[in-house]
Amino acid sequence: MMFTLKRVLKDIQFIILLAAILIISILAYRAGESIKTPPYGYACEATGDDAERLCKEFDDAGFVRCESSEALRKEIGEAHLDCGIIVDENFEYRIADRDLAGAVTLVTSPETLLPELCRLQTVSVVTAIYAPYVTYDAMEGNAEYSTIKDTYDEMLADGALFRFEIADSEGIVVVDHTRSRNLFKGSLAILILIASWIGCCRPAYRHACDMKKRLTFGGAVKKVMFPEVIIRTVMIALAAVLTCLIAEQTQMIPVTLVYTLIVTAAGIPAVMILPDSWLLIITVFVMILSLGLCPIFTDLAELMPMLGNIRKALIPYLMWEIVL
Numbered sequence: 001m002m003f004t005l006k007r008v009l010k011d012i013q014f015i016i017l018l019a020a021i022l023i024i025s026i027l028a029y030r031a032g033e034s035i036k037t038p039p040y041g042y043a044c045e046a047t048g049d050d051a052e053r054l055c056k057e058f059d060d061a062g063f064v065r066c067e068s069s070e071a072l073r074k075e076i077g078e079a080h081l082d083c084g085i086i087v088d089e090n091f092e093y094r095i096a097d098r099d100l101a102g103a104v105t106l107v108t109s110p111e112t113l114l115p116e117l118c119r120l121q122t123v124s125v126v127t128a129i130y131a132p133y134v135t136y137d138a139m140e141g142n143a144e145y146s147t148i149k150d151t152y153d154e155m156l157a158d159g160a161l162f163r164f165e166i167a168d169s170e171g172i173v174v175v176d177h178t179r180s181r182n183l184f185k186g187s188l189a190i191l192i193l194i195a196s197w198i199g200c201c202r203p204a205y206r207h208a209c210d211m212k213k214r215l216t217f218g219g220a221v222k223k224v225m226f227p228e229v230i231i232r233t234v235m236i237a238l239a240a241v242l243t244c245l246i247a248e249q250t251q252m253i254p255v256t257l258v259y260t261l262i263v264t265a266a267g268i269p270a271v272m273i274l275p276d277s278w279l280l281i282i283t284v285f286v287m288i289l290s291l292g293l294c295p296i297f298t299d300l301a302e303l304m305p306m307l308g309n310i311r312k313a314l315i316p317y318l319m320w321e322i323v324l
Contacts, residue, residue: 004227007207014232017199018239021191022246028187029180029247039064040118041084043072046091050129054087057125069107076109083108083118095130098137184247186296188256189316190287192240193263197283200232201267202276233264255322263315290316 008014041064044055059065064081066072075081086105088094094103104122108115208217208225215223240256271279293300293311301308311317 004224005231008228008231008235011199011203014195014199014203014235017191017195018235021188021195021236021239022243024191025184025188025243026247029184029249031180031183039081040121041066041072041075041081042087043067043069043084044087044091045069045089046087047089048092050092050095051087054091054125054129057128058085061121061125073107076107076112079109083112083115085118085122095133098133100126100130181249182296184249185252185319186290186294186316188240188243188252189259189294189319190290192236192256192260193286193315194283195236195239196233196260196263197267197270197279200229200236200264201271202279204228204232205268205271229264229268233260236260236264255319258322259318262318266315286314286316290314293317295320 039062042055042058043066044051044058045068046054055065063085064075066075066084069086072081072084072086076084084107086107088103088105091103094100104126106115106119106122112118204225207228208220211220211224214220237257237260240260241253244250244252244256270282274282289311290296293307293314294317295301301311312321
């Protein structure tokens with residue numbers, strides 16, 4: 001075992017792969033932190049007092065106003081806005097008829113990170129406009145609508161409109177790191193795949209083949225290949241765990257360990273069946289497909305749901321599928 005460990009430590013290419021897991025994954029996470037999420041936007045096609053109040057509440061909530069729904073969709077398509085809200089031209093009538101279905105429309109893209117938060121903020125804004133009508137109905141004519149509306153206007157002017165923020169159990173606001181986590185997951189998953197197949201299983205199998213002259217094939221696999229695979233897998237797992245600790249992604253450690261074991265287990269029969277050239281081609285092919293189909297930079301499955309089924313066949317996607 002010590003002889004095998006010394007041989008592994010002398011494998012410069014493998015050591016470089018381990019360093020790549022550490023350096024590239026951490027750089028990917030830091031890059032995600034530097035990318036600011038575009039703001040939300042809205043386009044109001046309605047006119048009237050309630051529509052004006054709605055626009056004011058959207059403005060106060062930090063939404064960017066667009067001149068038209070077409071302009072809003074263009075801004076979202078060009079990633080200048082994360083997602084947006086279109087206020088229907090019949091908004092005033094829908095509010096008056098107590099029918100909010102279709103009053104506003106959420107517009108997203110495959111790159112949208114927090115559509116639910118945008119939806120919740122929109123609900124808070126629309127509710128502020130709709131609340132006087134509901135209150136008037138509930139009081140069954142015991143108060144004038146104008147009086148109720150003035151009361152709500154005063155409350156809103158005092159900042160009584162509720163807002164939505166992501167917070168932990170102690171009420172501390174939590175900054176969203178979805179983009180950073182996806183970049184981290186993606187880079188870590190792909191690098192572990194390369195290290196496991198090219199830097200672990202492949203050289204271990206080649207060393208076993210070299211020993212076939214002295215041992216039987218089964219003996220070479222048992223006494224040479226498996227011990228070396230175990231040592232190299234442990235080193236990959238340690239590098240991955242260290243990466244998670246440095247990036248402060250400790251919740252990823254169990255998932256990463258399970259993923260490493262699965263990838264290595266899949267790599268053993270792969271290197272024994274496939275020639276080196278095909279193994280390299282398949283590894284590169286999986287890496288390229290993973291960069292395009294896994295939700296690393298963007299979630300294309302939002303645009304084409306069929307791609308969500310295709311990417312399930314990619315090993316790196318297990319980093320998103322494994323739940324512990």
